[in-house]
Amino acid sequence: MNHGTDKWDWGAVADFMPHFWDGVLVTLQVLALGSLISFSVGLLWALAFRAPTRFIRWPVGLITEFIRNTPLLVQLFFLFFVLPEWNIQFSAETTGTIAIGLHYSTYTAQVYRAGIEAVPVGQWEAAKALSLSYPRTWTAVILPQAIRRVVPALGNYVIAMLKDTPLLASIGVLELLQRSRLEAAQTFQYTEALTVVGVAFILIAYPSSLLLRALERRLVR
Amino acid sequence: MTAGLWEHWVLPGIWITIQLTLYSAALATVVAFAVGMARTHRLRVVRFFAAFYTEVFRGMSALILMFWIFFVLPQLAGWALVPMWAAVLALGLSYGAYGAEIVRGALNAVAPAQREAGVALSFTPWQRMRLVLLPQAVPEMIPSFCNLLVELLKGTALVSLLGIGDVSFAAYLVRLATTESAQIYSITLVIYFVLAFLLTRGMKVLERKAKAGIGQFPEPGQGLGPWLRFRRPSAKSGELSSTGVTDVAGVSGITGVSGITGATGGGGAR
Numbered sequence: 391m392n393h394g395t396d397k398w399d400w401g402a403v404a405d406f407m408p409h410f411w412d413g414v415l416v417t418l419q420v421l422a423l424g425s426l427i428s429f430s431v432g433l434l435w436a437l438a439f440r441a442p443t444r445f446i447r448w449p450v451g452l453i454t455e456f457i458r459n460t461p462l463l464v465q466l467f468f469l470f471f472v473l474p475e476w477n478i479q480f481s482a483e484t485t486g487t488i489a490i491g492l493h494y495s496t497y498t499a500q501v502y503r504a505g506i507e508a509v510p511v512g513q514w515e516a517a518k519a520l521s522l523s524y525p526r527t528w529t530a531v532i533l534p535q536a537i538r539r540v541v542p543a544l545g546n547y548v549i550a551m552l553k554d555t556p557l558l559a560s561i562g563v564l565e566l567l568q569r570s571r572l573e574a575a576q577t578f579q580y581t582e583a584l585t586v587v588g589v590a591f592i593l594i595a596y597p598s599s600l601l602l603r604a605l606e607r608r609l610v611r
Numbered sequence: 612m613t614a615g616l617w618e619h620w621v622l623p624g625i626w627i628t629i630q631l632t633l634y635s636a637a638l639a640t641v642v643a644f645a646v647g648m649a650r651t652h653r654l655r656v657v658r659f660f661a662a663f664y665t666e667v668f669r670g671m672s673a674l675i676l677m678f679w680i681f682f683v684l685p686q687l688a689g690w691a692l693v694p695m696w697a698a699v700l701a702l703g704l705s706y707g708a709y710g711a712e713i714v715r716g717a718l719n720a721v722a723p724a725q726r727e728a729g730v731a732l733s734f735t736p737w738q739r740m741r742l743v744l745l746p747q748a749v750p751e752m753i754p755s756f757c758n759l760l761v762e763l764l765k766g767t768a769l770v771s772l773l774g775i776g777d778v779s780f781a782a783y784l785v786r787l788a789t790t791e792s793a794q795i796y797s798i799t800l801v802i803y804f805v806l807a808f809l810l811t812r813g814m815k816v817l818e819r820k821a822k823a824g825i826g827q828f829p830e831p832g833q834g835l836g837p838w839l840r841f842r843r844p845s846a847k848s849g850e851l852s853s854t855g856v857t858d859v860a861g862v863s864g865i866t867g868v869s870g871i872t873g874a875t876g877g878g879g880a881r
Binding site for chain 2: 580
């Protein structure tokens with residue numbers, strides 16, 4: 391190991407790699423669960439936007455606007471420091487996953503809303519003509535068509551979520567950034583660990599966006 | 612929460628957040644226009660580097676970029692930036708990459724005939740950009756830029772992790788001093804919401820003015836002047852229109868570029 395005065399030290403990169411893979415695992419875990427939360431809660435928001443009474447529509451609109459227009463970092467701190475005061479105890483990782491999922495659910499709600507609005511009115515009328523029940527109209531006619539259109543846009547938010555997972559380092563979740571900070575704190579070499587993590591993000595995000603573009607060409611015509 | 616803490620940290624914090632947003636937005640706008648225009652350049656190599664920039668900075672997490680600029684750049688290049696400027700640089704470069712996509716989209720949405728008309732009038736490429744394309748594209752960019760600005764405002768919260776005394780950092784300090792987490796973080800969230808709301812309202816006014824000013828074709832040498840002055844179309848421009856000169860800038864056919872991000876509620880391209 392040569393942690394000397396050289397500007398770049400491959401030894402430090404090699405030392406960091408085991409921690410890097412552990413960090414990747416946590417990042418992917420948070421991402422998968424966060425996506426699941428944002429997709430499902432987002433759909434609930436989107437359905438609530440179309441509720442028959444404004445007593446549901448207005449509060450939901452206000453809540454989602456509020457969450458969407460405030461920083462994820464502050465929301466993260468809010469959940470992390472305030473929930474224990476209310477005797478709700480979660481681990482840092484769970485709190486982070488909930489925060490990121492909830493934050494992005496307000497974005498996915500807009501995506502679903504656009505998708506639902508893009509379903510032609512004729513489809514609603516056809517469902518009515520077939521005297522389908524209200525839930526059946528949603529599950530069999532509207533949502534299958536809407537979701538097909540919104541998959542690429544949802545994918546965009548998964549990439550955005552991936553790029554926001556480093557924020558979880560601030561509450562001590564051992565994801566990629568936190569692992570690199572811990573490594574750097576031991577070796578005093580920020581260069582290698584931070585650069586590896588930065589490059590890793592580009593290497594994951596760029597092919598993913600290419601994949602999404604291909605998917606978009608296939609699904610949205 | 613005691614009043615002293617409030618005056619000491621939160622109020623200056625709001626000012627620092629506003630300053631950070633303004634500086635980063637200025638840098639991001641410059642980067643967005645430079646890279647966005649480069650992405651429509653006729654030289655392939657220019658387009659390639661612009662696309663490379665966009666992909667790299669859009670793929671990178673803003674927080675990691677900020678840490679990289681603050682901690683790594685001094686080691687690698689010997690440039691030590693104060694935290695404030697490291698943060699502005701990171702936010703500006705990062706959000707500039709998103710802005711570049713907005714600029715590119717708006718420029719591409721200008722009808723191709725407009726470029727051809729510019730060529731027919733024997734404008735140089737720069738004149739075409741300045742006199743024909745930008746005056747039509749800029750008003751179309753405003754809604755998307757508004758979304759980007761709100762994202763940027765929220766993004767400034769990251770700087771608290773470098774210890775810059777913005778609103779989020781103030782909240783952190785006040786929490787340590789008073790242990791009233793719920794109160795201080797609720798207030799902080801409301802502050803951000805109000806700032807975002809004011810920003811959106813401001814941009815709406817700008818958008819309305821820009822739409823009112825659009826349709827005025829700047830005469831050669833006038834540049835973006837008429838657009839920047841936000842004048843309503845005057846009788847003079849109407850006359851020009853009847854002679855067919857304004858057809859070069861006949862903007863009615865432009866489709867809303869806001870759809871690029873607008874359809875997904877902003878930031879869809881992220």
